[in-house]
Amino acid sequence: MNNWVGVILAAGTSSRMKSKTSKVLHEIGGKAMLVHIIESLKKASIKDIIVVTPENNESIINIIGEDVLYAIQKDPNGTGDAMNSCLDLIKGKYDQILLMNGDTPLLEAKTLTSLMEFHSQESSDMTFLSGEIANIKGLGRIIRNENGKIIKIVEEHEATPKELESKEFNSGVYCINNMNLWEDISSITISNKGEYYITDLAEIYSNKGKNIQSMVIQDTDELIGVNDRYDLSIVEEKIRSRILKELMLNGVTIRDPRSTFIESTVSIEQDTTIEPNTYIYGKTIIGKECTIGPNTLITNSHIESRCSIINSYIEDAIIESEVDIGPFSHLRKDTIIRSQTHIGNFVEIKKSEIGSNSKIGHFAYIGDAELGNEVNIGAGTVTCNFDGVNKNKTIIGKKSFIGCDTMLVAPISIGDEAITGAGAVVTNDVQSKTLVVGIPAKVKKNFSTKET
Template sequence: MKNTVAIILAAGEGTRFNSVTPKVLHKVLGKMIIESVAEIVDGFDKKIIVVGHKSELVKKSISVQNVVFVEQIKQLGSGDAVKQTEKILKNFTGDLVVLSGDVPLLKKKTVGKLVSVHKKEKAVATVLTCETENPSHYGRIVRNSDGTVKAIVEAKDASDEIKKIKEINSGIYVFSSKELFSALHNIKNDNSKGEYYLTDVMSILSRQDKKIIAYKTDDFREIMGINNRYELALAENYMREKVLENLMHSGVTVVNPDTVYVEETVEIEKDVTIMPSTIIKGRTKIRSGCVIGPFSYVDSCTVGKNVEIRASFVYGAEIAEDVQIGPFSHIRKETKIDKKARIGNFSEIKKSTIGENTKVSHLSYIGDSILGKNINIGAGTITCNYDGKNKHKTEIGDGSFVGSNTNLVAPVKIGKGVLIAAGSTITHNVPDNKLAIARQRQVIKKRQG
């Protein structure tokens, strides 16, 4: 947005969170609050984030591009926070959008409309407002007879009469930069909190007969600031419902949506079914025809067509088409599972490649391994990949059959077409098309006593 700079206020401690983590770093649907807010003003000439409480942690945690940080050493109120940006904006003569760092539900189009109205009306200040039956702790909008804004009165300083006003301040504004900084030098801290309120700028500009207007949104949730963990949960649930609604409109079936959690970053094709009590996170991509769940957790995976994942944990994996996983499987990072493979109940796969049509059906651990095609892994098979200091690789060739309760002590290489007898502990390489037996012969003796 040309000739427009965004200032995001993120210096507060957020004491009502009762947390060692700054409020703006808490996550809503997998994304930090401050990152969601910063995305709203993408495309502006510049984004300035005012930090204060645990500023180094906040700056280190934010991955948003093209951001300038300004520090408010002492938290003396929102007016003082904005004033800290004056030095780096001394040559800027455009408009400033000021918004709180705790409004992740705010829509980008609403901010665009706010700026558009401000410019069209040639106002020096424009505030985003909303009407609500329960104004609670929000500042009230006091208007002139012609509908322009006369003042914004903070709830703690409002009279009983002003508290009856239902139009509230969102804490989101557009200002003429020149007029804003001029007024900021005249605000005082003679209020119940002893802070410099940004809202006092409105009264100062009004007394100077400057044009101040309001743009009203109909959706209170959009301007809801997150001040505690209860409000965090409300915001996340609202966003979760919107994500699921969009998915269902795009052709995804969600069974019992109240129990399903899907983050905004997830991509799901049509004709996928998500069963109850399922969590899908990160940069996961799921192709059509899949059934995910019930009781499944999928994080940052690519999932091919017609895959079934039942009651399992899967993260950081690449899964090809027609794969079956679960129930109660654990698929860990850097695992690749080729098409038509099967990972069954109580099996764990870690940093391994599982070939086409290979079966690891139950009660097995496959770690740091490469398994070829058409292999059968019997129940209770373990790749012993860790010697106490280092991890070692196991390789199994195409068409091999590993009997139940087998230990493969890595590093070890099993050739193609090998048959390993049940109960064996394999410590040496096995050539192609051989039978390996590594166990004591059964002995039957007369029972004594």
């Protein structure tokens, strides 16, 4: 294929979105709309990409970064003017241009690749990606002469009744030969709406006898553009369907796709089952043979193999293999659960590490804590980590047994194989192999090695 550059038009005012956020930055399936389009261009082997933005483009650059080039369209004077803003970045540097709008995130790389190949094979000067449907609304029509050759593209509001009968519509995706393009763009005249349309090139090329082609897409859903929040919801549903289909084809069981929401940034290994009403967001990784849900929300977490999470909320946590959690538990940011641990119902854990083979059965709060292996936490246990000014740490040694309703007033350290009696309020460190009871807790017994 010839030397290509991708150009994405993203300088529109997005007024119909009724949002302070640029339309192309609204998220779909966990990624900004513009990110979906850039990824499709890269998968279609286009290395150099130019994004046309308004002058105030800091928010776009913050999301997209410096991996693309930026052209500034100072005033929103139409697609022809937007293309002209790329002049210095394109002229004399590339053979071919793939031009598309920034609000069509459903376009797939394979479609773009097919369009570029068709354009090259036909030695076309300009090739449109078009669609055919019975009831076209709000889209420009591709007009052909009696010999079937394309003679122009007309916007719907400027079309005659006869032209509106055309069933072939313009998608806003074009392949254009870069030779002499800029002279032709300068020939575009202003429209009745005060804008310059890149679609006018079709008539200019036709009058010059240039080769104009169109490739009709089979799946017109790929061409759905986002103009408002309702369109956004339609595209979100279709992206979600693609994500779930790909997961299922790769060995993940999804009980009810209609009630399952998984973002495109999520990775799930085979033989894992996702139960209904489950939401998995961000850069979450889930290993093999897990059961997730029902009624579970997971964000930005790493869950290893053979875990079970039911009716719980997991955020920014690491969960090692063979851990079971829930129902009704909450693992907060910076929590690590080591392997073969049981976290039961109504447990909240924050910024803590729980050792392997430990048990926190029910009704507990563990915050800013470090638990060794094989620790048992009784019902109602609370690490009192906040003194009104600072968050303080609790350390519990391996094989310790913390009795029901124990209050551990941090900062505090509980030694290995220590025991606290039910209802104890522990304000001082506890040595290994020691039983403490009472309010405040006092030493009841020291265990010898033989007795233990």
